[in-house]
Amino acid sequence: MPAKATRDAFGEALLKMGERFPNVVAMDADLSKSTKSELFAKKFPNRFFEFGIAEANMVGTAAGLGLSGKVPFACSFACFISSRFDQVRISVAYSKANVRLVGSHAGIAIGEDGYSQQGLEDLALMRSLPGMAIIQPADDLETEGAVEFLCTYQGPAYLRTTRQKVERVNREGYRFEFGKAVELRPGGKDAVIFASGGELYLSLKAAELLERDGLSVGVINIHTIKPLDTAAVLNAAGRTKILVTAEDHQIIGGLGSAVSEAVAEAGLGHRLLRIGLKDTFGESGSPEQVLAKHKMDAAGIAEQIRERFR
Amino acid sequence: MAVAQRVASSTQIWRLKEIAARMRIDIIEMLAKAGSGHPGGSLSAIDILVCLYFSQMRYDSKRPDWPDRDRFVLSKGHAVPAQYAVMAEAGYFPRQELMTLRQLNSRLQGHPVNTALPGIEACTGALGQGLSVAQGMALASKLEGDKFHVYCMIGDGESQEGQIWEASMSAPKFKLDTLTVILDNNNGQIDGHVTEVMNLAPIADKWRAFNWNVLEIDGHDMQQILDALAQAKATKGKPTLIWARTVKGKGVSFMEDQIAWHGTAPNAEQAAKALAELRAADARLQKERP
DSSP states (O other): OOOEEHHHHHHHHHHHHHHHOTTEEEEESSOHHHHSTHHHHHHOGGGEEEOOSOHHHHHHHHHHHHTTTOEEEEEEEHHHHHTOHHHIIIIIIITTOOOEEEEESBSGGGOTTOGGGOBOSHHHHHHTSTTOEEEOOOSHHHHHHHHHHHTTOOSOEEEEOOSSEEOOOSOTTOOOOTTOOEEEEOOOSSEEEEEOTTHHHHHHHHHHHHHHTTOOEEEEEOOEEESOOHHHHHHHHTTOSEEEEEEEEETTTSHHHHHHHHHHHTTOOOEEEEEEEOSSOOOOSOHHHHHHHTTOSHHHHHHHHHHTTO | OOOOOOOOOHHHHHHHHHHHHHHHHHHHHHHHHHTOSOHHHHHHHHHHHHHIIIIIOOOOTTOTTOTTOOEEEESSGGGHHHHHHHHHHHTSSOGGGGGGTTOTTOSSOSSOOTTTSBTBOSOOOSTTOHHHHHHHHHHHHHHTTSOOOEEEEEETTGGGSHHHHHHHHHHHHTTOTTEEEEEEEOOEETTEEHHHHSOOOSHHHHHHHTTOEEEEEETTOHHHHHHHHHHHHHOOSSOEEEEEEOOTTTTOTTTTTOGGGSSOOOOHHHHHHHHHHHHHHHHHHHHTOO
């Protein structure tokens, strides 16, 4: 199976669900070609709303649609959705509007466009809102499962997709289960990596590299960042030396924080390693270059874990 | 555009005035009991709210989730005492609950909360947001074949928020004749008069330039309010903005156009003085009963 960006998988899934769920509508703020909502727009022009470059208005309008029986998918870059935090906070979350906020172009792996277009704080912001479900699929199969799930889920939700192609990590026939961590690489006597989104296949590769060094590393897919599968986290904590999180996001506030909080609150005092952007801004460069520079590619993930065993 | 004259019966107009007079009393009593809140913008909005709830809108207060109901979104959410007053009068909840305004565990939160009180359509009060939400509801109505009408009240101070103008661009694009916006132009905000803090004049011209059907009225004249609402609903192909010129604190002499009364509740003495005025006005109205 060739690698596919989860934004592409999202666009295709939304198109498919549009047939099945007449209440599904979509909207975009001049990025439909990038978020891939354009596939839905072409097929269902009467159920698609183009807002131009005005995300606050789009998010608020999505709330009104969601409060009136529609299931709106409001799409833009992750950074532009989350930066309309006041609208997400009051019109969507506090109103408990049935809105699906879709943030594409997650993280530094978008590459050349640089920091202003990179969603790097969106998970932190969304996690802070009561009742906001957060899903970050790792491949095309999981994206389709998540989109299907969101067509009938009740409540506000945030879906985070990648610009870059990602390799498939799940098997054909995979069933998405909201809130349930998936063990993709069993074992992990030495380390267990909780990975999400675009960092997942890179973490699997890192685990293979580490195996050659004699380290046993397991990988668990956290596609649902909120609510977190705390049981899976604590279970792994009980059987490994280092808990690792890997995400294309600031290490503050996202998956790394979620896992740290769960472990600390359980009083485990466990060793932790948070892989992601380490309290610094993103930058331009090819996706491969920026991921390598910030030690978020397979080699970089492996290196950071290996260092802990020196 | 001038508002076409439709003569409502004198009984109907009197009835609306009589309700508004009582609602003003409720607002002052509620705010005095709460010890905080926004009298100025509640009193400027109340005549319009009375016309909406007791003449224009289609709803069933015993079935607040009826899918075909008309919607009202109070984007200037700080004026919610006015909405609570008309909702109690309309039977959404018992009148005595008004006295729980702003108290712990009350459904009557300081700003509107839909998840707390059935009949409130969305959380508002973070200014600039309600119009977009109302637009979403109006779009949903369009998708369902114009099943219901959506009314949204914004303030002139609130119109300093950029999101208002984002929505003013999009609603005409979507040909939202299922949406009527009422601009409660009371010229007051916390830091002073709107014309001084950040002037928006000529505000009606701005909405016209954004391709809205704009109607200009005195926001305290029941006949004009009714006519404008009817005309707005009958207008096809574009949304309507009713530019309602109002007086902040209307009905209480010492509050009228006084910036200090934007967000300060009357103390016991001030409340007594205000209530004496409002009760006298109500008594005068009772004598004019047709």
